[in-house]
Amino acid sequence: MKLVDKFTLWFIAITFLVTPITSYFFCYTLVKKIDSTETARLSEVNATTASRLGKGLPANVPGKGGATDVQRLTTALPQQRTQVRKTDVYNGGVNGMESLLTVDSYVTINGGNYRISSYNYIPSSRQVISTILGTITWKLLLIVLCVVITARLVSQRILSSLRQTMKLIQGFNVKRKVQFPKTGTREFRELNAFLQKMTDKAVDEYAAVKEFSENASHELQTPLAILRNKLELLSETNIGEEQAALLGDMQNAIEKLTKINRSLTLLARMENNEYAVSENIKFCRVVKDVLSAYEDRIELKNLSVRSDFEKNVLLKIHPVLADMLINNLLGNAVRHNVQDGHIDISLTQRKLEIRNTGLPPEMPTHELFQRFKKSNQCSESVGLGLSIVKQICEVCGFYISYHYSDQLHTVTVQFRSQPREAVRAVPGVSLVNSE
Amino acid sequence: MKVLAVEDSKEIGSSIRGFLVREGYICELAYSFYEAREKLALFTYDCILLDIMLPDGSGLELLKFIKTEKIQSGILIISAKDALDDKIDGLDAGADDYITKPFHLPELHARLRAIYRRKKLAGNNIITFNEITLNTDTLEATVNDVLLDITRKEFDLLLYLVINKNRVLSRQSIATHLWGDYTDNLANFDFVYQHIKNLRKKISAANGADYIDTVYGLGYKFNSSKV
Structure with missing residues (x-):
């Protein structure tokens, strides 16, 4: 009412x-x-x-x-x-x-x-x-x-100020400060003053956290470089097997740290809209390039690949992000595959679908896109790949979904920038199963 | 090879020097913009390692100075920010290559050598070690004049090993070299192992010596003392 x-x-x-x-x-x-x-x-x-x-x-x-x-x-x-x-x-x-x-x-x-x-x-x-x-x-x-x-x-007349305030709040984004309107009504004045304080604080805190994570990841790079290089020099000195094993573990830890640092920086950058673009790139080209970069690993695992690319798939996405998106998805499809497995990649104007064989997931599939969630907690990967993928999709306005059936992992990226009618008009396009 | 490393972190600088001196290179260090400019004005170097972030100026400024002074050194940028713009700015300003922190020393070395080959050895693309010959232009490898049937990745790997001979190459560094910074290197260790295995097989099939040693717990080493 x-x-x-x-x-x-x-x-x-x-x-x-x-x-x-x-x-x-x-x-x-x-x-x-x-x-x-x-x-x-x-x-x-x-x-x-x-x-x-x-x-x-x-x-x-x-x-x-x-x-x-x-x-x-x-x-x-x-x-x-x-x-x-x-x-x-x-x-x-x-x-x-x-x-x-x-x-x-x-x-x-x-x-x-x-x-x-x-x-x-x-x-x-x-x-x-x-x-x-x-x-x-x-x-x-x-x-x-x-x-x-x-x-x-x-x-x-009287509630117009309240309505304005509500509109501002609905469109509020922690990245930007808002100015609430002046009003003659005391209650609304109090409400606006309170909201002004709250939103300003949220914006400030967000900026501070962001700045911290940016600085932290940047400042971490030099010590990481020092550690890594000194370990490399140390590994060339006259050391025994026991020390070598210790060094190896340390190098692994540094590798992981480097990767986490890099991924978090990347996520922060995307949140900062540093990868905004205005022109289209040939997405099909990127997919082909990345696939060819994986050729050796596909061969080593003896995977059979069936690819079906439509020509001239133009998408509005930063080339770095496009590369990273495909790299992460294909990397997962290869890594989580079984020996002599199968990968099926199809790219159309509407969507990219990667299907691969592999062991069934060990965790609720909707959690896969969260940061540091891995289906195998002790596995050696970092657990940021899919959250990077998700972030990239968000930045570009794509819609990603995952589902597992018939021993096949299927990741679908819908390019929502396409008009929705076009999706509906084509029969047989399975709309994404939201898990 | 004479190298100037412009790097404000003393620890990184000393690591680079330590590594390069063992290769028999002459490596000088400059910790600041002015120090680097002075050295560049007085001496000539084959290659310059250039950190972008310096306490008293930007490495990109220094790059401009190098270009206006027509200094003919090869330039490898070391960037702490791995923002794409920095890389492109650096390459546009005339750098030959870039590497982001934290880097692997053998990787730095391999890139340095690649720049040196292109710039100073007038594009000499043949690298020879005993019976092994690598042509970086045609990506062909021969052992005892027998052409090896190796893939592009195997060629890259062999080149990396030969350039960094007698060095312990960690699996991480090999994975980064083969597949870049952004792939999950830890997950790629199996592939490193398989590539090494195949490479050894192919070299010994061509009657080459088995130079590649496994260093327990760490990685691999191209051992030149084996004959």
């Missing part, structure tokens, strides 16, 4: 709750007021009549309307000198039910006891209530209508 609808509903509910209560009080006080005013007027008429009688003037007070009765009493005056009676009478005709208000005043004039009665017709409570109910209904309808309409119009 939208914020404005919530507000509207609450407002309407409150109006519906409050209106009957106020209407009841309104009716009650109105009727009371009418009664008391009329009583006071009639009492005054009685008093005037009494004083006129005392002076010997005619009983009727001129210009006061209503009617006055004067009656001489033989009995003593009652305790209550003024009595008010109110009776509902049906007058018929237009007015319907009316109330008759009578005020009796008992007075003694020139030694005689008199009862002076004045009466008048006033609107009955029922008449008052029915009139008020009608008005209230109209009023309620009008209020609801106004609330619904104005809430929508006004919320556009």
Whole structure:
């Protein structure tokens, strides 16, 4: 439910709750007021009549309307000198039910006891209530209508700042700072100030982490070079088998460290968009080149390769990344293959698919693309190859997927830069299984 | 061969010198931009190893100086940043080759020798060791004048071994030499072993001596003292 609808509903509910209560009080006080005013007027008429009688003037007070009765009493005056009676009478005709208000005043004039009665017709409570109910209904309808309409119009203005903020937050990227708009509403001002602080901090921290990893990997290169070179020099001195084995292990560790360092630098570079390109390269050419670079290793493992390349596959990808992508994928296909295995590479305008034989994966396949995940934790590879592949695909807008079936590992890279219709239009193109 | 190594890290500099001196080269070191410029102005070198990042200037500046002074040395860039742009900048500015840190000393040596062959030996492309002859132009190898039927990789490997004869070549360094920096070298050790095995087989089939020794735990060595 939208914020404005919530507000509207609450407002309407409150109006519906409050209106009957106020209407009841309104009716009650109105009727009371009418009664008391009329009583006071009639009492005054009685008093005037009494004083006129005392002076010997005619009983009727001129210009006061209503009617006055004067009656001489033989009995003593009652305790209550003024009595008010109110009776509902049906007058018929237009007015319907009316109330008759009578005020009796008992007075003694020139030694005689008199009862002076004045009466008048006033609107009955029922008449008052029915009139008020009608008005209230109209009023309620009008209020609801106004609330619904104005809430929508006004919320556009008032909530525009919130909407802007939400838009900014949705498009927020840790690589870039954002400026939240100024607003007159206090809550939004506080929200924006908070978000501003939070996003600025996120951007700063990200920049710091990035800078650190860049510096770290760069600063590591020299010590790594020193270590590697000194070990090489050491291995040429007169050493025994035991020392040679120790040196060998150290060289392996340095090799691994070098590789990790290089891969992390590469990942950071890609995250920095240092490999943005604007022109197309012949992807088919790259695939062929890399494949020929693997020829010797394919031969040594006695793998059979079936390749099916479409001509003129042009893709927007940095040549270094293209090379690295194919290198990693083909490297995996060769390395994780079995002796006398098989590799099947197909490249079309839409996708690259590499199928290879190999042992079944030992871990959930969706984890394969995470950093430092290896299907065999003690294997000698570093475990960054596929996360580099994934990063390259992200940078280039490709979609990569992996699945294992019928003892075949299949990696598919969909070049999403192609129009989607083209993919759909071709029957038999198996869309990627998301594992 | 006379080499000037411009490298601000004293440890790396001494490693390079240690390695090259054993080859019988003369190797001088310069730790800074100004030191290097002074030496270049006073002496001539066959090859210059050039670090891009120097404390008081850029190696690329030095490269410009070398070109404007028309110094005819071969230039091998040592780059700590393996950003592609640096490599291309260096090559565009007239360097002959580049190598990224951390490098293997035998690899550095092999590249240095390749530059030297191209630049100083007027493109002399024949390398001979006893009965083995390698032609780096045609990529042909002969043993006792018998042409070996070897693949491109086997040729590269043999050349690497011959250039770095009597050196212990780690499997890592061989893998890097054959397949480059970006492949997973540890995973390629099996392939190194198989290549070495095939090469030995082919040389001995041509009645060549078995020069290639296995150094336990470390790698391989082209042992020139075997006859």
